[in-house]
Amino acid sequence: MSIEEHRAKAMKAIVSTTTWAACWPLWKKEILLRTDGLTNAARIYHLGSQLREIFFKTTTGARTQSAVSGAGMAWECLVCWYLNLVLSGTRGVAMRQSRQLVPTCLLDATTMTYGSYQTNTESDLCVIVYPAGFPYPGAGRGYKAALDVAVAKAFGDIELGIVQCKANWNDNAQIPMLWDMVYRASFDKGTNIKLGRNGYSVKHLKAFTYSFVTTPTQKSAFKSTSMPVKRTNNLSGGNFWGQPTSSGVALSVSEIFVRNFGSAFDSDVVTSIEKAIVVKNGLFAGVGP
DNA sequence: CAATATCCATCGTGGGCAGG
């Protein structure tokens, strides 16, 4: 039917979590305030530079286990929401990784086989950009199976971006750095390390990027020479944060669209958002407040 | 000695899956 239905399903999965329910009322207030009630395309686009401020509205100050655990989830949800907001009406859709949402062959492509153990960079966001004219299956019973078939058929024309979200930016930046290396590496035929499974590998996609999006939660200033920065600066998809671009350190999340997902757009990004607003018509389905 | 990098313990959360 349309990619907007895939987007609606992806957003429903996020909106129905308890973490989202706890955060959204405060976020919503901030977001509406900063975008003239989600009617100003330029201001919607620039939300990317303000995600950190918005995110901090929900910090409780208490350091309970619940808060610690929930922060990562909350950041991921907020980033996914913003990506889908800006991607509304385009051929790109963002989602958390799950078997219900991500086409099977794309999960296969990102899965590593390490000896007899299969793993991937699960529980992060991924952005799929479908080619123009993609035969998106109708919603309803069996839609996922039909989508799997259609994506498998168009595999070489699909673009995939994995977006590693982390609320803080410290030594754990090793994780995106290493996964990026893994996805870019070639392994000798004799080894027991294999990239992809069931015949699908990210190398066969039209494009594949691995990017990092952090808040960050630390209050200290970041320098271009610090270790976490150096670890993520050269990811295939670049590194981003929820505040304005700082040269040599990180780009604003707003830049991720042109940097990694430009082919999803038929026009410049702000014009695309404008169209999504004007047409309304469910383009913000599941994304709007 | 100062600055930077790394290590560490901790447990709520939600997806996956088995069993009713």
Added chain:
DNA sequence: CCTGCCCACGATGGATATTG
């Protein structure tokens, strides 16, 4: 279909190690 169990994931900040 629904319920409940299992378990990987992720942030924090002080302690410890390294660098210069």
